[in-house]
Amino acid sequence: MTARAREALARAEVIVGYRTYIDLVATLIAGREVVVNGMTGEVDRCREAVERAAAGARVAVISSGDPGVYGMAGLVLEILAAHPRGREIPVTIIPGVTAATAAAAALGAPLMHDFAVISLSDRLTPWEVISRRLEMAAAADFVLVLYNPRSHGRPDHLGRAREIILKYRQPSTPVGVVRNAGRKGEVAWLRDLDTLLELPVDMVSTVIIGNSQTRVLDGRMVTPRGYRL
Structure with a gap:
Protein backbone atom coordinates (compact mmCIF):
# COMPACT_ATOMS: atom_id res chain seq x y z
CA MET A 1 0.00 0.00 0.00
CA THR A 2 1.31 3.45 -0.88
CA ALA A 3 1.37 6.42 1.48
CA ARG A 4 -1.22 8.19 -0.68
CA ALA A 5 -3.57 5.24 -0.30
CA ARG A 6 -3.22 5.34 3.49
CA ILE A 22 -11.73 -4.77 3.66
CA ASP A 23 -10.41 -7.31 6.18
CA LEU A 24 -6.83 -6.50 5.14
CA VAL A 25 -7.24 -2.82 6.08
CA ALA A 26 -9.56 -3.27 9.05
CA THR A 27 -7.22 -1.56 11.50
CA ALA A 53 -20.36 10.26 -3.54
CA ALA A 54 -23.24 11.92 -5.43
CA ALA A 55 -24.95 12.46 -2.05
CA GLY A 56 -21.91 14.33 -0.79
CA ALA A 57 -19.86 11.71 1.03
CA ARG A 58 -16.09 11.32 0.64
CA VAL A 59 -15.85 7.72 -0.55
CA ALA A 60 -12.86 5.39 -0.90
CA VAL A 61 -13.22 2.35 -3.17
CA ILE A 62 -10.44 -0.11 -2.42
CA SER A 63 -8.87 -2.68 -4.73
CA SER A 64 -6.10 -5.20 -4.33
CA GLY A 65 -2.72 -3.97 -5.59
CA ASP A 66 -3.20 -1.10 -8.04
CA PRO A 67 -6.82 -0.05 -8.78
CA GLY A 68 -5.99 0.45 -12.45
CA VAL A 69 -4.57 -3.07 -12.93
CA TYR A 70 -7.44 -5.59 -12.90
CA GLY A 71 -9.00 -3.31 -10.27
CA MET A 72 -12.04 -1.11 -9.75
CA ALA A 82 -23.36 7.02 -17.26
CA HIS A 83 -24.49 8.82 -14.08
CA PRO A 84 -26.58 12.02 -14.49
CA ARG A 85 -24.25 13.85 -12.10
CA GLY A 86 -21.09 11.99 -13.00
CA ARG A 87 -19.26 15.06 -14.29
CA GLU A 88 -19.81 16.82 -10.96
CA ILE A 89 -18.17 14.10 -8.86
CA PRO A 90 -14.40 14.52 -8.52
CA VAL A 91 -12.43 11.27 -8.63
CA THR A 92 -8.79 10.56 -7.89
CA ILE A 93 -7.20 7.24 -8.85
CA ILE A 94 -4.44 6.50 -6.36
CA PRO A 95 -1.73 4.09 -7.52
CA GLY A 96 -0.75 1.08 -5.47
CA VAL A 97 1.75 -1.74 -5.88
CA THR A 98 0.45 -4.33 -8.31
CA ALA A 99 1.24 -8.03 -7.82
CA ALA A 100 3.60 -8.10 -10.83
CA THR A 101 6.11 -5.69 -9.31
CA ALA A 102 5.60 -6.90 -5.74
CA ALA A 103 6.26 -10.49 -6.82
CA ALA A 104 9.21 -9.46 -8.98
CA ALA A 105 10.86 -7.79 -5.99
CA ALA A 106 10.45 -10.96 -3.93
CA LEU A 107 12.06 -13.06 -6.68
CA GLY A 108 14.92 -10.78 -7.72
CA ALA A 109 14.72 -8.74 -10.94
CA PRO A 110 12.78 -10.77 -13.53
CA LEU A 111 11.03 -7.78 -15.14
CA MET A 112 14.11 -5.87 -16.26
CA HIS A 113 13.08 -6.25 -19.91
CA ASP A 114 9.77 -6.24 -21.82
CA PHE A 115 7.03 -8.23 -20.14
CA ALA A 116 3.34 -9.04 -20.58
CA VAL A 117 0.75 -9.40 -17.83
CA ILE A 118 -2.07 -11.86 -18.56
CA SER A 119 -4.89 -12.99 -16.28
CA LEU A 120 -5.91 -16.64 -16.59
CA SER A 121 -9.39 -15.93 -15.22
CA ASP A 122 -12.03 -16.55 -17.87
CA ARG A 123 -14.88 -15.14 -15.78
CA LEU A 124 -14.92 -11.97 -17.92
CA THR A 125 -12.62 -12.90 -20.82
CA PRO A 126 -13.16 -16.05 -22.96
CA TRP A 127 -10.43 -18.68 -22.73
CA GLU A 128 -10.00 -18.50 -26.52
CA VAL A 129 -8.90 -14.87 -26.15
CA ILE A 130 -6.62 -15.66 -23.21
CA SER A 131 -4.95 -18.56 -25.03
CA ARG A 132 -4.31 -16.43 -28.12
CA ARG A 133 -2.72 -13.72 -25.98
CA LEU A 134 -0.54 -16.33 -24.28
CA GLU A 135 0.48 -17.70 -27.68
CA MET A 136 1.43 -14.29 -29.07
CA ALA A 137 3.25 -13.11 -25.94
CA ALA A 138 5.20 -16.37 -25.61
CA ALA A 139 6.16 -16.29 -29.29
CA ALA A 140 7.39 -12.70 -28.88
CA ASP A 141 9.70 -13.78 -26.02
CA PHE A 142 8.09 -11.53 -23.41
CA VAL A 143 8.65 -12.33 -19.77
CA LEU A 144 5.17 -13.45 -18.71
CA VAL A 145 3.35 -12.50 -15.52
CA LEU A 146 0.25 -14.61 -14.86
CA TYR A 147 -2.48 -13.30 -12.58
CA ASN A 148 -5.33 -15.48 -11.22
CA PRO A 149 -3.43 -18.61 -12.26
CA ARG A 150 -5.54 -21.28 -10.59
CA SER A 151 -8.76 -21.62 -8.58
CA HIS A 152 -11.11 -24.39 -7.45
CA GLY A 153 -13.39 -23.55 -10.37
CA ARG A 154 -10.62 -23.71 -13.00
CA PRO A 155 -7.85 -25.97 -11.71
CA ASP A 156 -6.50 -26.74 -15.20
CA HIS A 157 -5.93 -23.26 -16.63
CA LEU A 158 -2.33 -22.99 -15.45
CA GLY A 159 -1.50 -26.36 -16.98
CA ARG A 160 -3.10 -25.34 -20.26
CA ALA A 161 -1.16 -22.07 -20.23
CA ARG A 162 2.07 -23.96 -19.54
CA GLU A 163 1.51 -26.22 -22.55
CA ILE A 164 1.11 -23.18 -24.80
CA ILE A 165 4.24 -21.53 -23.43
CA LEU A 166 6.30 -24.72 -23.76
CA LYS A 167 5.91 -24.46 -27.52
CA TYR A 168 8.21 -21.41 -27.37
CA ARG A 169 10.28 -21.87 -24.19
CA GLN A 170 12.67 -24.51 -22.95
CA PRO A 171 11.48 -26.64 -20.00
CA SER A 172 14.47 -25.26 -18.07
CA THR A 173 13.15 -21.66 -18.35
CA PRO A 174 13.21 -20.09 -14.86
CA VAL A 175 9.83 -19.59 -13.21
CA GLY A 176 9.01 -17.79 -9.99
CA VAL A 177 5.84 -18.07 -7.94
CA VAL A 178 4.98 -15.69 -5.12
CA ARG A 179 2.02 -16.22 -2.82
CA ASN A 180 0.58 -13.22 -0.94
CA ALA A 181 3.03 -10.82 -2.59
CA GLY A 182 3.57 -7.78 -0.39
CA ARG A 183 1.28 -9.10 2.35
CA LYS A 184 1.62 -10.98 5.60
CA GLY A 185 2.56 -14.59 4.88
CA GLU A 186 4.43 -13.86 1.65
CA VAL A 187 6.32 -16.87 0.32
CA ALA A 188 8.31 -17.24 -2.90
CA TRP A 189 9.53 -20.23 -4.90
CA LEU A 190 12.00 -20.48 -7.78
CA ARG A 191 11.57 -23.42 -10.13
CA ASP A 192 11.48 -23.92 -13.89
CA LEU A 193 8.76 -24.37 -16.49
CA ASP A 194 9.17 -28.14 -16.32
CA THR A 195 8.31 -28.34 -12.59
CA LEU A 196 5.93 -25.36 -12.29
CA LEU A 197 2.84 -27.48 -11.68
CA GLU A 198 4.42 -29.06 -8.59
CA LEU A 199 4.01 -25.77 -6.71
CA PRO A 200 0.92 -24.90 -4.60
CA VAL A 201 -0.34 -22.19 -6.95
CA ASP A 202 -3.72 -20.60 -6.17
CA MET A 203 -5.68 -17.36 -6.65
CA VAL A 204 -3.40 -15.32 -4.37
CA SER A 205 -0.31 -16.47 -6.27
CA THR A 206 1.52 -14.62 -9.03
CA VAL A 207 3.52 -16.60 -11.58
CA ILE A 208 6.46 -15.04 -13.44
CA ILE A 209 7.86 -17.02 -16.38
CA GLY A 210 11.21 -15.88 -17.73
CA ASN A 211 12.10 -15.24 -21.36
CA SER A 212 14.98 -16.79 -23.29
CA GLN A 213 17.50 -14.59 -21.46
CA THR A 214 16.25 -14.99 -17.88
CA ARG A 215 18.70 -16.62 -15.48
CA VAL A 216 18.90 -17.58 -11.81
CA LEU A 217 21.89 -15.83 -10.23
CA ASP A 218 22.74 -16.67 -6.61
CA GLY A 219 19.19 -17.73 -5.93
CA ARG A 220 17.59 -14.70 -7.60
CA MET A 221 15.65 -14.58 -10.86
CA VAL A 222 17.17 -12.02 -13.24
CA THR A 223 16.29 -10.95 -16.79
CA PRO A 224 19.30 -9.01 -18.12
CA ARG A 225 18.57 -5.56 -19.51
CA GLY A 226 21.53 -5.79 -21.88
CA TYR A 227 24.10 -3.59 -20.12
CA ARG A 228 27.76 -4.30 -20.84
CA LEU A 229 29.57 -5.50 -17.73
Missing part, protein backbone atom coordinates in the same frame (compact mmCIF):
# COMPACT_ATOMS: atom_id res chain seq x y z
CA GLU A 7 -3.97 9.08 3.45
CA ALA A 8 -7.08 8.53 1.32
CA LEU A 9 -8.37 5.88 3.71
CA ALA A 10 -7.75 8.19 6.66
CA ARG A 11 -9.80 10.97 5.03
CA ALA A 12 -12.66 8.83 3.70
CA GLU A 13 -16.08 8.87 5.34
CA VAL A 14 -17.32 5.73 3.56
CA ILE A 15 -15.13 2.74 2.61
CA VAL A 16 -16.35 0.44 -0.17
CA GLY A 17 -14.72 -2.86 -1.08
CA TYR A 18 -14.59 -6.61 -1.50
CA ARG A 19 -14.74 -8.41 1.86
CA THR A 20 -11.21 -9.88 1.68
CA TYR A 21 -9.65 -6.47 0.99
CA LEU A 28 -6.99 1.51 9.24
CA ILE A 29 -10.72 2.08 8.82
CA ALA A 30 -12.09 1.41 12.31
CA GLY A 31 -15.05 3.62 13.17
CA ARG A 32 -15.97 4.48 9.58
CA GLU A 33 -18.99 3.35 7.58
CA VAL A 34 -18.08 0.31 5.48
CA VAL A 35 -19.94 -1.04 2.44
CA VAL A 36 -18.81 -4.58 1.71
CA ASN A 37 -19.86 -7.49 -0.50
CA GLY A 38 -18.35 -10.60 -2.06
CA MET A 39 -16.94 -11.81 -5.36
CA THR A 40 -19.08 -11.01 -8.45
CA GLY A 41 -20.56 -7.98 -6.66
CA GLU A 42 -18.25 -5.47 -8.33
CA VAL A 43 -20.90 -3.56 -10.29
CA ASP A 44 -23.26 -3.17 -7.33
CA ARG A 45 -20.34 -2.15 -5.13
CA CYS A 46 -19.16 0.60 -7.48
CA ARG A 47 -22.68 1.86 -8.12
CA GLU A 48 -23.19 2.19 -4.37
CA ALA A 49 -19.92 4.11 -4.12
CA VAL A 50 -20.97 6.53 -6.86
CA GLU A 51 -24.37 7.10 -5.25
CA ARG A 52 -22.77 7.82 -1.88
CA ALA A 73 -10.83 2.14 -11.33
CA GLY A 74 -12.16 1.41 -14.83
CA LEU A 75 -15.55 0.22 -13.57
CA VAL A 76 -15.99 3.32 -11.38
CA LEU A 77 -15.20 5.57 -14.35
CA GLU A 78 -17.69 3.70 -16.56
CA ILE A 79 -20.44 4.09 -13.97
CA LEU A 80 -19.59 7.75 -13.44
CA ALA A 81 -19.79 8.38 -17.21
Whole structure:
Protein backbone atom coordinates (compact mmCIF):
# COMPACT_ATOMS: atom_id res chain seq x y z
CA MET A 1 0.00 0.00 0.00
CA THR A 2 1.31 3.45 -0.88
CA ALA A 3 1.37 6.42 1.48
CA ARG A 4 -1.22 8.19 -0.68
CA ALA A 5 -3.57 5.24 -0.30
CA ARG A 6 -3.22 5.34 3.49
CA GLU A 7 -3.97 9.08 3.45
CA ALA A 8 -7.08 8.53 1.32
CA LEU A 9 -8.37 5.88 3.71
CA ALA A 10 -7.75 8.19 6.66
CA ARG A 11 -9.80 10.97 5.03
CA ALA A 12 -12.66 8.83 3.70
CA GLU A 13 -16.08 8.87 5.34
CA VAL A 14 -17.32 5.73 3.56
CA ILE A 15 -15.13 2.74 2.61
CA VAL A 16 -16.35 0.44 -0.17
CA GLY A 17 -14.72 -2.86 -1.08
CA TYR A 18 -14.59 -6.61 -1.50
CA ARG A 19 -14.74 -8.41 1.86
CA THR A 20 -11.21 -9.88 1.68
CA TYR A 21 -9.65 -6.47 0.99
CA ILE A 22 -11.73 -4.77 3.66
CA ASP A 23 -10.41 -7.31 6.18
CA LEU A 24 -6.83 -6.50 5.14
CA VAL A 25 -7.24 -2.82 6.08
CA ALA A 26 -9.56 -3.27 9.05
CA THR A 27 -7.22 -1.56 11.50
CA LEU A 28 -6.99 1.51 9.24
CA ILE A 29 -10.72 2.08 8.82
CA ALA A 30 -12.09 1.41 12.31
CA GLY A 31 -15.05 3.62 13.17
CA ARG A 32 -15.97 4.48 9.58
CA GLU A 33 -18.99 3.35 7.58
CA VAL A 34 -18.08 0.31 5.48
CA VAL A 35 -19.94 -1.04 2.44
CA VAL A 36 -18.81 -4.58 1.71
CA ASN A 37 -19.86 -7.49 -0.50
CA GLY A 38 -18.35 -10.60 -2.06
CA MET A 39 -16.94 -11.81 -5.36
CA THR A 40 -19.08 -11.01 -8.45
CA GLY A 41 -20.56 -7.98 -6.66
CA GLU A 42 -18.25 -5.47 -8.33
CA VAL A 43 -20.90 -3.56 -10.29
CA ASP A 44 -23.26 -3.17 -7.33
CA ARG A 45 -20.34 -2.15 -5.13
CA CYS A 46 -19.16 0.60 -7.48
CA ARG A 47 -22.68 1.86 -8.12
CA GLU A 48 -23.19 2.19 -4.37
CA ALA A 49 -19.92 4.11 -4.12
CA VAL A 50 -20.97 6.53 -6.86
CA GLU A 51 -24.37 7.10 -5.25
CA ARG A 52 -22.77 7.82 -1.88
CA ALA A 53 -20.36 10.26 -3.54
CA ALA A 54 -23.24 11.92 -5.43
CA ALA A 55 -24.95 12.46 -2.05
CA GLY A 56 -21.91 14.33 -0.79
CA ALA A 57 -19.86 11.71 1.03
CA ARG A 58 -16.09 11.32 0.64
CA VAL A 59 -15.85 7.72 -0.55
CA ALA A 60 -12.86 5.39 -0.90
CA VAL A 61 -13.22 2.35 -3.17
CA ILE A 62 -10.44 -0.11 -2.42
CA SER A 63 -8.87 -2.68 -4.73
CA SER A 64 -6.10 -5.20 -4.33
CA GLY A 65 -2.72 -3.97 -5.59
CA ASP A 66 -3.20 -1.10 -8.04
CA PRO A 67 -6.82 -0.05 -8.78
CA GLY A 68 -5.99 0.45 -12.45
CA VAL A 69 -4.57 -3.07 -12.93
CA TYR A 70 -7.44 -5.59 -12.90
CA GLY A 71 -9.00 -3.31 -10.27
CA MET A 72 -12.04 -1.11 -9.75
CA ALA A 73 -10.83 2.14 -11.33
CA GLY A 74 -12.16 1.41 -14.83
CA LEU A 75 -15.55 0.22 -13.57
CA VAL A 76 -15.99 3.32 -11.38
CA LEU A 77 -15.20 5.57 -14.35
CA GLU A 78 -17.69 3.70 -16.56
CA ILE A 79 -20.44 4.09 -13.97
CA LEU A 80 -19.59 7.75 -13.44
CA ALA A 81 -19.79 8.38 -17.21
CA ALA A 82 -23.36 7.02 -17.26
CA HIS A 83 -24.49 8.82 -14.08
CA PRO A 84 -26.58 12.02 -14.49
CA ARG A 85 -24.25 13.85 -12.10
CA GLY A 86 -21.09 11.99 -13.00
CA ARG A 87 -19.26 15.06 -14.29
CA GLU A 88 -19.81 16.82 -10.96
CA ILE A 89 -18.17 14.10 -8.86
CA PRO A 90 -14.40 14.52 -8.52
CA VAL A 91 -12.43 11.27 -8.63
CA THR A 92 -8.79 10.56 -7.89
CA ILE A 93 -7.20 7.24 -8.85
CA ILE A 94 -4.44 6.50 -6.36
CA PRO A 95 -1.73 4.09 -7.52
CA GLY A 96 -0.75 1.08 -5.47
CA VAL A 97 1.75 -1.74 -5.88
CA THR A 98 0.45 -4.33 -8.31
CA ALA A 99 1.24 -8.03 -7.82
CA ALA A 100 3.60 -8.10 -10.83
CA THR A 101 6.11 -5.69 -9.31
CA ALA A 102 5.60 -6.90 -5.74
CA ALA A 103 6.26 -10.49 -6.82
CA ALA A 104 9.21 -9.46 -8.98
CA ALA A 105 10.86 -7.79 -5.99
CA ALA A 106 10.45 -10.96 -3.93
CA LEU A 107 12.06 -13.06 -6.68
CA GLY A 108 14.92 -10.78 -7.72
CA ALA A 109 14.72 -8.74 -10.94
CA PRO A 110 12.78 -10.77 -13.53
CA LEU A 111 11.03 -7.78 -15.14
CA MET A 112 14.11 -5.87 -16.26
CA HIS A 113 13.08 -6.25 -19.91
CA ASP A 114 9.77 -6.24 -21.82
CA PHE A 115 7.03 -8.23 -20.14
CA ALA A 116 3.34 -9.04 -20.58
CA VAL A 117 0.75 -9.40 -17.83
CA ILE A 118 -2.07 -11.86 -18.56
CA SER A 119 -4.89 -12.99 -16.28
CA LEU A 120 -5.91 -16.64 -16.59
CA SER A 121 -9.39 -15.93 -15.22
CA ASP A 122 -12.03 -16.55 -17.87
CA ARG A 123 -14.88 -15.14 -15.78
CA LEU A 124 -14.92 -11.97 -17.92
CA THR A 125 -12.62 -12.90 -20.82
CA PRO A 126 -13.16 -16.05 -22.96
CA TRP A 127 -10.43 -18.68 -22.73
CA GLU A 128 -10.00 -18.50 -26.52
CA VAL A 129 -8.90 -14.87 -26.15
CA ILE A 130 -6.62 -15.66 -23.21
CA SER A 131 -4.95 -18.56 -25.03
CA ARG A 132 -4.31 -16.43 -28.12
CA ARG A 133 -2.72 -13.72 -25.98
CA LEU A 134 -0.54 -16.33 -24.28
CA GLU A 135 0.48 -17.70 -27.68
CA MET A 136 1.43 -14.29 -29.07
CA ALA A 137 3.25 -13.11 -25.94
CA ALA A 138 5.20 -16.37 -25.61
CA ALA A 139 6.16 -16.29 -29.29
CA ALA A 140 7.39 -12.70 -28.88
CA ASP A 141 9.70 -13.78 -26.02
CA PHE A 142 8.09 -11.53 -23.41
CA VAL A 143 8.65 -12.33 -19.77
CA LEU A 144 5.17 -13.45 -18.71
CA VAL A 145 3.35 -12.50 -15.52
CA LEU A 146 0.25 -14.61 -14.86
CA TYR A 147 -2.48 -13.30 -12.58
CA ASN A 148 -5.33 -15.48 -11.22
CA PRO A 149 -3.43 -18.61 -12.26
CA ARG A 150 -5.54 -21.28 -10.59
CA SER A 151 -8.76 -21.62 -8.58
CA HIS A 152 -11.11 -24.39 -7.45
CA GLY A 153 -13.39 -23.55 -10.37
CA ARG A 154 -10.62 -23.71 -13.00
CA PRO A 155 -7.85 -25.97 -11.71
CA ASP A 156 -6.50 -26.74 -15.20
CA HIS A 157 -5.93 -23.26 -16.63
CA LEU A 158 -2.33 -22.99 -15.45
CA GLY A 159 -1.50 -26.36 -16.98
CA ARG A 160 -3.10 -25.34 -20.26
CA ALA A 161 -1.16 -22.07 -20.23
CA ARG A 162 2.07 -23.96 -19.54
CA GLU A 163 1.51 -26.22 -22.55
CA ILE A 164 1.11 -23.18 -24.80
CA ILE A 165 4.24 -21.53 -23.43
CA LEU A 166 6.30 -24.72 -23.76
CA LYS A 167 5.91 -24.46 -27.52
CA TYR A 168 8.21 -21.41 -27.37
CA ARG A 169 10.28 -21.87 -24.19
CA GLN A 170 12.67 -24.51 -22.95
CA PRO A 171 11.48 -26.64 -20.00
CA SER A 172 14.47 -25.26 -18.07
CA THR A 173 13.15 -21.66 -18.35
CA PRO A 174 13.21 -20.09 -14.86
CA VAL A 175 9.83 -19.59 -13.21
CA GLY A 176 9.01 -17.79 -9.99
CA VAL A 177 5.84 -18.07 -7.94
CA VAL A 178 4.98 -15.69 -5.12
CA ARG A 179 2.02 -16.22 -2.82
CA ASN A 180 0.58 -13.22 -0.94
CA ALA A 181 3.03 -10.82 -2.59
CA GLY A 182 3.57 -7.78 -0.39
CA ARG A 183 1.28 -9.10 2.35
CA LYS A 184 1.62 -10.98 5.60
CA GLY A 185 2.56 -14.59 4.88
CA GLU A 186 4.43 -13.86 1.65
CA VAL A 187 6.32 -16.87 0.32
CA ALA A 188 8.31 -17.24 -2.90
CA TRP A 189 9.53 -20.23 -4.90
CA LEU A 190 12.00 -20.48 -7.78
CA ARG A 191 11.57 -23.42 -10.13
CA ASP A 192 11.48 -23.92 -13.89
CA LEU A 193 8.76 -24.37 -16.49
CA ASP A 194 9.17 -28.14 -16.32
CA THR A 195 8.31 -28.34 -12.59
CA LEU A 196 5.93 -25.36 -12.29
CA LEU A 197 2.84 -27.48 -11.68
CA GLU A 198 4.42 -29.06 -8.59
CA LEU A 199 4.01 -25.77 -6.71
CA PRO A 200 0.92 -24.90 -4.60
CA VAL A 201 -0.34 -22.19 -6.95
CA ASP A 202 -3.72 -20.60 -6.17
CA MET A 203 -5.68 -17.36 -6.65
CA VAL A 204 -3.40 -15.32 -4.37
CA SER A 205 -0.31 -16.47 -6.27
CA THR A 206 1.52 -14.62 -9.03
CA VAL A 207 3.52 -16.60 -11.58
CA ILE A 208 6.46 -15.04 -13.44
CA ILE A 209 7.86 -17.02 -16.38
CA GLY A 210 11.21 -15.88 -17.73
CA ASN A 211 12.10 -15.24 -21.36
CA SER A 212 14.98 -16.79 -23.29
CA GLN A 213 17.50 -14.59 -21.46
CA THR A 214 16.25 -14.99 -17.88
CA ARG A 215 18.70 -16.62 -15.48
CA VAL A 216 18.90 -17.58 -11.81
CA LEU A 217 21.89 -15.83 -10.23
CA ASP A 218 22.74 -16.67 -6.61
CA GLY A 219 19.19 -17.73 -5.93
CA ARG A 220 17.59 -14.70 -7.60
CA MET A 221 15.65 -14.58 -10.86
CA VAL A 222 17.17 -12.02 -13.24
CA THR A 223 16.29 -10.95 -16.79
CA PRO A 224 19.30 -9.01 -18.12
CA ARG A 225 18.57 -5.56 -19.51
CA GLY A 226 21.53 -5.79 -21.88
CA TYR A 227 24.10 -3.59 -20.12
CA ARG A 228 27.76 -4.30 -20.84
CA LEU A 229 29.57 -5.50 -17.73
